[in-house]
Amino acid sequence: xxxxxxxxxxxxxxxxxxxxxxxxxxxxxxxxxxxxxxxxxxxxxxxxxxxxxxxxxxxxxxxxxxxxxxxxxxxxxxxxxxxxxxxxxxxxxxxxxxxxxxxxxxxxxxxxxxxxxxxxxxxxxxxxxxxxxxxxxxxxxxxxxxxxxxxxxxxxxxxxxxxxxxxxxxxxxxxxxxxxxxxxxxxxxxxxxxxxxxxxxxxxxxxxxxxxxxxxxxxxxxxxxxxxxxxxxxxxxxxxxxxxxxxxxxxxxxxxxxxxxxxxxxxxxxxxxxxxxxxxxxxxxxxxxxxxxxxxxxxxxxxxxxxxxxxxxxxxxxxxxxxxxxxxxxxxxxxxxxxxxxxxxxxxxxxxxxxxxxxxxxxxxxxxxxxxxxxxxxxxxxxxxxxxxxxxxxxxxxxxxxxxxxxxxxxxxxxxxxxxxxxxxxxx
Amino acid sequence: xxxxxxxxxxxxxxxxxxxxxxxxxxxxxxxxxxxxxxxxxxxxxxxxxxxxxxxxxxxxxxxxxxxxxxxxxxxxxxxxxxxxxxxxxxxxxxxxxxxxxxxxxxxxxxxxxxxxxxxxxxxxxxxxxxxxxxxxxxxxxxxxxxxxxxxxxxxxxxxxxxxxxxxxxxxxxxxxxxxxxxxxxxxxxxxxxxxxxxxxxxxxxxxxxxxxxxxxxxxxxxxxxxxxxxxxxxxxxxxxxxxxxxxxxxxxxxxxxxxxxxxxxxxxxxxxxxxxxxxxxxxxxxxxxxxxxxxxxxxxxxxxxxxxxxxxx
Numbered sequence: 135x136x137x138x139x140x141x142x143x144x145x146x147x148x149x150x151x152x153x154x155x156x157x158x159x160x161x162x163x164x165x166x167x168x169x170x171x172x173x174x175x176x177x178x179x180x181x182x183x184x185x186x187x188x189x190x191x192x193x194x195x196x197x198x199x200x201x202x203x204x205x206x207x208x209x210x211x212x213x214x215x216x217x218x219x220x221x222x223x224x225x226x227x228x229x230x231x232x233x234x235x236x237x238x239x240x241x242x243x244x245x246x247x248x249x250x251x252x253x254x255x256x257x258x259x260x261x262x263x264x265x266x267x268x269x270x271x272x273x274x275x276x277x278x279x280x281x282x283x284x285x286x287x288x289x290x291x292x293x294x295x296x297x298x299x300x301x302x303x304x305x306x307x308x309x310x311x312x313x314x315x316x317x318x319x320x321x322x323x324x325x326x327x328x329x330x331x332x333x334x335x336x337x338x339x340x341x342x343x344x345x346x347x348x349x350x351x352x353x354x355x356x357x358x359x360x361x362x363x364x365x366x367x368x369x370x371x372x373x374x375x376x377x378x379x380x381x382x383x384x385x386x387x388x389x390x391x392x393x394x395x396x397x398x399x400x401x402x403x404x405x406x407x408x409x410x411x412x413x414x415x416x417x418x419x420x421x422x423x424x425x426x427x428x429x430x431x432x433x434x435x436x437x438x439x440x441x442x443x444x445x446x447x448x449x450x451x452x453x454x455x456x457x458x459x460x461x462x463x464x465x466x467x468x469x470x471x472x473x474x475x476x477x478x479x480x481x482x483x484x485x486x487x488x489x490x491x492x493x494x495x496x497x498x499x500x501x502x503x504x505x506x507x508x509x510x511x512x513x514x515x516x517x518x519x520x521x522x523x524x525x526x527x528x529x530x531x532x533x534x535x536x537x538x539x540x541x542x543x544x545x546x547x548x549x550x551x552x553x554x555x556x557x558x559x560x561x562x
Numbered sequence: 563x564x565x566x567x568x569x570x571x572x573x574x575x576x577x578x579x580x581x582x583x584x585x586x587x588x589x590x591x592x593x594x595x596x597x598x599x600x601x602x603x604x605x606x607x608x609x610x611x612x613x614x615x616x617x618x619x620x621x622x623x624x625x626x627x628x629x630x631x632x633x634x635x636x637x638x639x640x641x642x643x644x645x646x647x648x649x650x651x652x653x654x655x656x657x658x659x660x661x662x663x664x665x666x667x668x669x670x671x672x673x674x675x676x677x678x679x680x681x682x683x684x685x686x687x688x689x690x691x692x693x694x695x696x697x698x699x700x701x702x703x704x705x706x707x708x709x710x711x712x713x714x715x716x717x718x719x720x721x722x723x724x725x726x727x728x729x730x731x732x733x734x735x736x737x738x739x740x741x742x743x744x745x746x747x748x749x750x751x752x753x754x755x756x757x758x759x760x761x762x763x764x765x766x767x768x769x770x771x772x773x774x775x776x777x778x779x780x781x782x783x784x785x786x787x788x789x790x791x792x793x794x795x796x797x798x799x800x801x802x803x804x805x806x807x808x809x810x811x812x813x814x815x816x817x818x819x820x821x822x823x824x825x826x827x828x829x830x831x832x833x834x835x836x837x838x839x840x841x842x843x844x845x846x847x848x849x850x851x852x853x854x855x856x857x858x859x860x861x862x863x864x865x866x867x868x869x870x871x872x873x874x875x
Contacts, residue, residue: 402615
């Protein structure tokens with residue numbers, strides 16, 4: 135019972151210290167927040183990549199031409215229009231682009247331009263009266279007026295890309311017709327229609343809209359295998375490990391503080407055995423790190439949507455972090471003569487061991503997947519924790535991370551035995 | 563025959579080359595205040611640490627209410643309360659939280675614990691500030707809580723290691739009154755101090771220590787008898803003390819001379835006869851005496867007589 139009393143007293147003191155609270159919770163969450171704002175949109179690969187829907191106003195004044203109507207009779211895929219302008223409109227209104235552009239029609243160019251100026255539409259497409267006629271003559275040049283909101287980039291760019299690729303296909307057909315007319319000297323609309331039909335049929339899938347737009351996003355190309363591999367998740371994992379060990383070391387430093395502030399000698403004057411006092415101190419460290427790890431895990435899940443993976447694996451990993459960080463804290467502090475040396479521990483040993491252990495995270499983030507890095511990281515207990523973190527996040531089963539857990543627990547046992555032995559010798 | 567409350571038998575302890583405690587023995591009767599008096603470094607705190615089972619003696623043993631500090635340290639700890647020289651409290655906890663925690667360490671639980679915490683808060687006069695963090699208290703208030711912790715389990719024996727060190731006169735007065743009150747309740751108090759006045763005022767028995775050894779022991783009256791009918795004269799002069807020191811040492815009736823802090827203290831047989839001779843000798847050396855104080859024999863004089871040094875050295 136006295137063991138628990140000592141542990142709860144230490145925990146109460148830790149949670150009353152603003153300094154401790156900042157280092158236990160604020161900083162570990164603040165660093166990923168910075169990364170979140172730097173890379174947040176990229177890192178959120180568990181969400182669908184969405185393009186904006188662009189509102190397009192079309193003014194189709196095209197009056198068509200006999201040559202074009204003859205050619206349309208031979209179009210593959212059943213696409214029909216009485217003019218080239220009508221064909222452009224039907225392409226843009228097709229269901230294939232319904233999730234990218236929303237098409238409406240206007241009676242005259244002024245109305246369409248006004249809609250763009252008033253930001254009611256992103257793009258206005260103006261098809262002139264001689265659009266088909268110009269296209270159908272050898273020397274003619276069909277012109278589309280493209281009027282866009284200058285504040286928009288992606289949406290108008292997509293619309294322009296659709297139009298360009300469509301017109302490239304049509305222009306290819308026109309070139310084929312020109313070559314035929316030049317070589318054979320014929321102006322027979324039926325023959326020209328056959329040429330157009332054969333050209334279009336030779337295009338991919340025989341459909342002029344088939345290759346108009348191929349939108350690719352990181353999600354669609356290769357969905358991330360696990361969200362923990364996202365930047366924020368990786369940073370949060372590293373912060374969780376570093377600050378769990380920091381709390382372990384800082385809370386265990388309380389033993390030396392209590393010695394220097396004379397409360398530890400006073401404890402030894404009470405009818406409480408030295409082993410109970412030291413066990414209580416260790417339990418205090420353990421409970422404080424436990425509270426910290428649980429709170430950080432939940433906070434990371436709620437704030438950054440970090441998916442920590444298999445719950446059984448993450449439970450085992452957390453148990454390993456908590457036990458090892460607490461034992462590491464006892465061990466390191468047992469080597470110190472006074473709390474004044476604590477700064478060296480925080481600045482040196484802790485930073486070095488955590489950095490070595492977390493190399494697979496940070497160097498992996500930088501694109502370095504050298505296996506030597508993984509091997510070096512396993513020379514410190516934090517390395518095995520990181521390995522568990524990454525394996526667990528990749529949905530590894532309990533059995534798959536069991537070996538890492540056993541190695542970590544072996545480290546824990548060594549730290550605990552040596553640390554407690556040294557403290558007992560000091561206070562015997 | 564009723565056993566002594568504390569029986570100290572030939573305790574030895576050294577740190578490196580320094581003999582901190584060198585064969586000290588003494589007995590403390592039930593219900594008395596026993597003071598260990600001596601300058602800093604005399605070995606008082608080392609004795610308290612050994613009697614609290616914080617340090618293990620190299621030789622000797624001590625029995626506290628029959629419990630051996632060597633063979634039964636937990637038995638010793640359960641019957642005594644210790645007020646350490648330093649403030650040993652958690653400054654980020656309130657007085658009530660401190661007392662509750664320390665009460666648990668002495669094995670108190672539940673309603674009994676709450677009752678004792680309330681009682682102790684009343685005894686130390688901090689019931690109205692019980693919820694304030696100790697870190698916000700004045701030095702005197704911290705000292706009172708420091709004492710209160712040792713009273714929680716109603717120990718039969720209490721050690722107080724220089725409890726008035728570095729506090730204001732009013733707080734010191736409160737603490738001295740509370741020590742007497744503890745005795746009135748039947749507690750045995752082992753008190754260490756380097757203030758002669760405190761030892762004189764409080765103690766039933768006094769042991770004077772110097773350099774790890776117990777050099778005299780007894781009641782205040784018994785100790786003063788060591789210096790017999792000698793008077794203590796304290797003088798200040800308008801020149802360097804060395805100019806008259808050697809001359810005064812050979813004046814008839816002067817037993818001991820010591821210079822410190824700009825004044826000169828002499829132990830003399832009869833101040834009425836010796837004082838004129840001191841003035842004559844000073845005048846011969848062209849030194850003028852600027853102040854004279856004559857005191858009855860006290861523990862300061864005893865210490866001076868036994869060691870040739872002032873108690874506050």
